[in-house]
Amino acid sequence: MTMASALVPGGSTEYARQGNPTWESFESVLGALEGGRALAFSSGVAASAALFDLVPIGAVVVAPRHAYYGTIAQLVERDRRGQVQLRLVDIDNTPQVVEACQGAALLWIESPTNPALQLADIETIARAATQAGAAVAVDNTFATPLRQKPLELGADFSVHSASKLLAGHSDVILGAIVTADDRAHAALEKRRTVLGAIPGAMETWLAVRGMRTLHVRLDRAEANAKELHRRLSDSRHVVYSRYPGFGTIIAFEVAGGAVAAQKMTEQSDIITYATSLGGVESTWERRRRHPGEPESVPEGLIRLSVGIEDVEDVWIDIQNVLAAVT
Numbered sequence: 562m563t564m565a566s567a568l569v570p571g572g573s574t575e576y577a578r579q580g581n582p583t584w585e586s587f588e589s590v591l592g593a594l595e596g597g598r599a600l601a602f603s604s605g606v607a608a609s610a611a612l613f614d615l616v617p618i619g620a621v622v623v624a625p626r627h628a629y630y631g632t633i634a635q636l637v638e639r640d641r642r643g644q645v646q647l648r649l650v651d652i653d654n655t656p657q658v659v660e661a662c663q664g665a666a667l668l669w670i671e672s673p674t675n676p677a678l679q680l681a682d683i684e685t686i687a688r689a690a691t692q693a694g695a696a697v698a699v700d701n702t703f704a705t706p707l708r709q710k711p712l713e714l715g716a717d718f719s720v721h722s723a724s725k726l727l728a729g730h731s732d733v734i735l736g737a738i739v740t741a742d743d744r745a746h747a748a749l750e751k752r753r754t755v756l757g758a759i760p761g762a763m764e765t766w767l768a769v770r771g772m773r774t775l776h777v778r779l780d781r782a783e784a785n786a787k788e789l790h791r792r793l794s795d796s797r798h799v800v801y802s803r804y805p806g807f808g809t810i811i812a813f814e815v816a817g818g819a820v821a822a823q824k825m826t827e828q829s830d831i832i833t834y835a836t837s838l839g840g841v842e843s844t845w846e847r848r849r850r851h852p853g854e855p856e857s858v859p860e861g862l863i864r865l866s867v868g869i870e871d872v873e874d875v876w877i878d879i880q881n882v883l884a885a886v887t
């Protein structure tokens with residue numbers, strides 16, 4: 562790990578805001594996994610902000626109505642200031658997305674979406690957006706490069722919060738963008754340097770270490786998630802459970818609505834009550850406890866991020882709180 566901020570003149574890097582060998586290790590691993598060149602940023606939000614900065618002033622951006630709160634908040638603010646024109650769509654409604662892409666500069670996709678876990682037909686909408694002259698970015702945080710490779714599906718950019726599954730241990734805030742377009746890569750790298758949206762050496766080092774076990778963690782957490790989704794769907798206390806078929810996130814509603822959901826998430830023993838997701842430990846929360854979450858998300862919806870624990874331990878925990886509150 563290279564911590565130095567002052568580097569020798571005449572080398573490839575003269576000042577640590579321009580580059581760092583440890584960032585490059587992380588970038589080369591992620592780039593290889595997704596079939597492009599990666600750039601690390603200080604957070605997932607800093608990565609998306611750098612990309613939004615490249616959208617021409619006043620241009621149209623198409624984005625999902627349900628997506629990561631910090632992404633939509635940025636776009637809404639830019640829209641309010643006249644920097645972009647935001648068109649919100651239901652990302653799983655392909656004809657609606659295709660129509661909204663006419664005249665757009667950027668299509669932002671999140672799939673599966675947070676927290677509703679809707680799936681977009683990435684290949685079809687990316688092709689339509691490209692034909693309409695729009696650049697295409699996919700937030701690939703929930704899927705990871707092991708389950709979805711946006712560049713192969715026709716996207717220009719794959720964006721990550723590496724804070725989640727990539728680093729994987731709930732101790733890092735880090736973001737990244739992957740692209741196969743050298744000009745876009747250079748423009749994003751310049752934004753990173755100019756704005757100072759740079760990662761820490763420690764964070765990229767921890768992410769590289771975390772990614773050594775990504776495949777093992779993902780396989781285990783995904784197997785747990787499939788099993789928990791099956792059992793939740795069968796539970797008489799659960800109204801429905803939603804799982805997109807891959808990944809580690811489940812969304813479900815319990816009988817008893819918001820009150821029951823809130824109590825449940827606060828009373829669990831093994832599952833941590835937290836917003837954070839993608840770590841080795843299971844976490845959950847009632848999403849509408851956040852005032853910024855749209856009203857179209859049900860009051861009682863619980864988002865469960867499944868970890869790598871013994872699935873029977875997690876299930877006992879869920880059963881105990883379900884029985885106690887519903």
Ligand SMILES: *Cc1c(COP(=O)(O)O)cnc(C)c1O
Nearest residue numbers: 604605606629675702722724735
């Ligand atoms: C957490 C998250 C982000 C933001 O990433 P940070 O690293 O927390 O800034 C973006 N998109 C999704 C889907 C996320 O879960």
